[in-house]
Amino acid sequence: MPEAQALGFEVVAEGFAFIESPRVMANGDLWFSDLNGGGVYRKRKGCAVETMLPGRQWVGGMVFDESGAVLCGGKGGIVALDPVSGATIPVLSELEGVPIIAVNDMEGDGRGGFFAGTIDFVSIMEKGEPPSPGSFFHVSAEGKVTVLRRDVFASNGIATSPCGNWLYHSETSRGIWRYRLGADGLPGAGTLLVEEEDSDGLAVDSEGNLWLACWSSSRLMQYAPDGTALQALTLPYTHIVSVAFDPTNRHRLFVATGGNDSAPKAGAVVSIQVKVPGLPGPQTRLEALSNWTNRAK
Template identity: 35%
Template sequence: MDAHCVWEANAQLGEGPVWSPSRDALFAVDIRGSRLLRYTPADGTGRDWPLEEAACWLVERADGGGFVAGLRSRRLVGLTLDGDRLSVGPELMRLEEDAPGNRLNDAMADAAGRLWVGSMDDAEQDASGALYRVGPDGSVARVDEGYTVSNGPALSPDGRTLYHTDSPSRTIHAFALAADGALSGKRVHIRFGEDDGYPDGMTCDAEGHLWVAHWSGGRVSRFRPDGTLDRVVRLPVSNVTSCAFGGPALDRLFITAAAATTTHDAPAGEPLAGGLFVCTPGVAGLPPGRFGAP
């Protein structure tokens, strides 16, 4: 199975795809390019907005007040779109005030309205990153640590398993997730080999399979709940960053990619690097979570 490019967004570091049912659009961020990205499948158009400070992820708010965005400076802010007019609201909270070399990298919301937020060393050298749980009431708990480049997280359909990745170690971990948000039983779920590249962003489908983007691997792989490989989606670019299900039926898999990293441009011969890709894998995804009281 292959994916095709629907928008040559030329994202330096496309990340954080999230489907917005209320807007019938796929949103993502270009972290290195400091842009908000939107793709509307109904008319096949892409739109971007410059940001004064790079956003690393977006999650819709349960109160209908737009999005909450995680900024590079580890601040969480409100973000709204009134038509095509973008507004960035005041700071909601700040994580890791004692870690100026870190930035946020990936996040998702669960069915209880909690945010799961990862941080990382912006220089990608030290294991200074962590995983946080942010409650709908604004409470913050540091629930795991020791990440150099945190990625994911993703949840199983029953909400009882949380997956989270440390990309440089090529390892996806699984945790048992209790109803109150407590994590336990951390274990290695999937370990990538050198030929696989590095596990990056990921999402679960309605059948409980995990879809994982391969940075420096040119593909997205679907893994069974036991961690074994089920199938592969090939892309014409090397640095595949993340994926999310979207469309009215949540049956299209949108895939982001990168045209450049901190120190490197995309490999030669990849004119679609940094584009937004899509495939129809024959399985539906899960409704995207929203931050705030359900």
Template identity: 30%
Template sequence: MADLIARPVDGPVTEHGEGPVWDADRQELLWVDLLAGRVHRALAGGGTLQSGGVVDVGGTVGAVLPARGGGWVLAADDGFAHLSADGSVRRLLDLSTEELGRTRMNDAACDPAGRLLAGTMAFDASPGSGSFYRVDLDGTVTRLLSGLTISNGIAFSPDGTVLYLVDSGPATIWAFDYDVDSGTLGSRRPLVVAEPGAGGPDGLCTDDEGCLWVAMWGGGQVRRYAPTGELLTAVDLPVSQPTSCCFAGADGRLLVISTSPLGLPERVHRQEPLAGRLFVADVGVTGPAATPYDGPLAGWTERPGTPLDMSCTDERGPAR
């Protein structure tokens, strides 16, 4: 297994950097400072990034994604919001199943059809408090999963038939069969359960070869896994808490990695002065840009339903 090295990017130092995505239409990178409630923008060129500004949203912002109808969709506080190009923010929906101040939105991504998928967690990461939601192309929001601990990275296989979802609580990457036509989850299996000492899986993305790139929180690496779960290679960082990653740039060849100093003891933080910065790496493969949300930007509603409870799990997978 050949290890790769990431290099830091000049730019803002975040309190808890998360969720980098590449917006192909605008040719820019977006990422969030989650607990500070900020959305950052940058341009890619020459194998690095140049800062493109910051928007203070307030509250907590777990994820930002481009919207086909203009601006960006945010997974923020206890629901969703729309960020316009002029910097104004408008709430789209507060989720009735989430509690402001107790739970918050975390990672989000769009499926190949343009539906929005997003997860939640408790501020104290209490087991079983997280959920997973789908926003359909008519603005209807459905809770698909309950009983997660820290719903984290979301990505798809190149053909869209497999959804990968991280639950950082049990340090597990789940693989679900996925129906792109309906947005429904099928059978599921634990693809990767992180070994002790490796850190825990956080955010992730997939490359054009169908492999997964996974930020290992506490492990100081971004790992590349085959769709079978085999560990192929790793990108080493000089900081211990990478949070997520994406492919960026016009050719999709630059792997961008967000990091965080959150919770580091003062002694460790002094040893990791670059924690909170973005890093980039040339990894020899390409990856897709973020799929924009393709639904309406008003009139969102919740649909009642019975989500699959993921809390009844063991190492063989969730109970049926």
């Protein structure tokens, strides 16, 4: 498929190492992390970027909770951040009795819980080796943890179809998996819908089309619900890493980019306008956070 340059994009934040997990609150606040440089950040309209969780390493995913807390993945698992006080509490630090190396992308399930995946960033970032297999898992609103897969090369973007019947999961080195969701909200056996070796972040629009960040080829792909490629867009950045729709303007798609040794500060968040409105991810409603004091209102 021929590629086209994305036109008219707006730079929202720049000058970071490798931006991940862009998320937009209902009030328009943009949140993101710097995977390699560390930290979680917030960009309010008309304001400079604020550091909200300094130094946290390898944050590849974030989800907003109805309590006002922000769930942040990263090294050692998941923590909840209170944006008002800056306090954090642990949410998940092990799976099946084994300490978590790192949690990458996360997504609300629409029932108060969330899906997430682990990733071996120690091998990838520190040893320069292929990662050990990671897990794809679900945490219910009540805190029940269900491991769905234990053979994921590198877990990335997660999204649900507009009809609520399908769950999509991006696995780097493979592509996009599609799972039928059962009455309990959990997926059955998956099929590989799209083969894309450098698949990364993922989002879905209101027509069920899939927007996929392809990190090494620096493309932004759009696929129809049946997996047919619809368009390929490029941006003048070294890597295209993750995507998220703006709940205040669903025709606005935020795209996170990353740098490397040749372009060490190429991490940015840009926005583009798309024709079909998107589906921002749902918030969680974790019972463990319902009574947490000093949280944002």
